[in-house]
Amino acid sequence: MRFNLHRSFYFTAILLLGLSVFSCSEKKVETTQTEVTTEAATETKSDEKIILFFGNSLTAAYGIDPEDGFAGLTQQRIDSLGLKYRVINGGLSGETTAGGLSRLDWFLEDKPDIFILELGGNDGLRGIKLTETKSNLLKIIDKVRSKFPDTKIILAGMQIPPNMGQDYATEFTNMYPAVAEEKDVTLIPFLLEDVGGIPELNLPDGIHPTEEGHKIVFETIWPYIEQTL
Template identity: 45%
Template sequence: MRNILFFGDSLTAGYGLADAHKEACPALIQQKLNAEGYDYHVINGGLSGDTSGGGLTRLDYWLNKPLDIFILELGINDIRRHISPAKIYQNLNAIVNKVKVKYPNIKLALMGMQIPALIPGLPVDNFNSIFKRLADAHQMAFVPFYLDGVAGEIHLNIRDGLHPSAEGYKVIAEKIWPVIKPLLIKDW
């Protein structure tokens, strides 16, 4: 059996869900894998509130497990804490480099984030460009905006308006599945 690690923050962990083990995006991708006969185990390495720097610090724990696919979703909490886009990129790049050193043949995917230009004082363009630059630099499968179709949709988020509901995660899983599926190997 091969392993897929979703490594991220509350958007990976499934913050606010009644049962994140069944409703968060990694669990929904596991269901898709099972339904299509793929022999993969999805690991949810999400930690609510995590930043790119925090992810870099805790990465070694996860690298002690055999991994075949690494899916990275971090960065939005950094911008909320006014960490510079340059530092966010540096941390995310260091995470990817560390993964590649440990597993040179691993397949990589990046779940990008976007912030609206409506938020004054934030370096929106610099932040929004981080993810494409990182994906290009490492030839990673890329989802430009992980929350596409869910962000700002009241009926697809929990009460805080920031985190997807179980229904919101279904939308996310449908949108990211076509990016993840080409990374898979099917044993017959």
């Protein structure tokens, strides 16, 4: 899915509004999310394998009950299949790739059998140099592999509207397949396929999916997770 012109203008305007919302709510969400992920990690049983979603507010299911977000829906599907996997939600509102790299060690205290990397969107919205963003993504993957060579890594691709210029937006989109190819990891081409830029599937901020939107995102990512189980 690519943003059409109508959706792009809508999405660009609403993204700028959403960034201000992030700044005001980030500390509160960070505290809450840290508590949630700490509890999840503590409760992980030794005989259960771990699926770790490591990302930003999209992973954290900003604005809705985390159980209704795509990470929570993954746990529900896992449970329905009777599989011994525990999903850990490592989403943090406002997170950049640099921030993710700095907090990664805490999440690697236990081995994740599947690691879903969903970062970069906030870098793009803030106009961070893409060489820096790409470098951070590569370093995150390297750090996971260095400690746990057998961990299966899935990279969630993202797209942004051209508010930073069309060249930047195009380079941003192409960055994900380049990282996936360089590090030989599984790529989800676009996490928000059939959701991004569609008003009725997003909260009023225009950035975060509604419960219905998260259901669609889950169906996008599940085949990639399923093939690694």
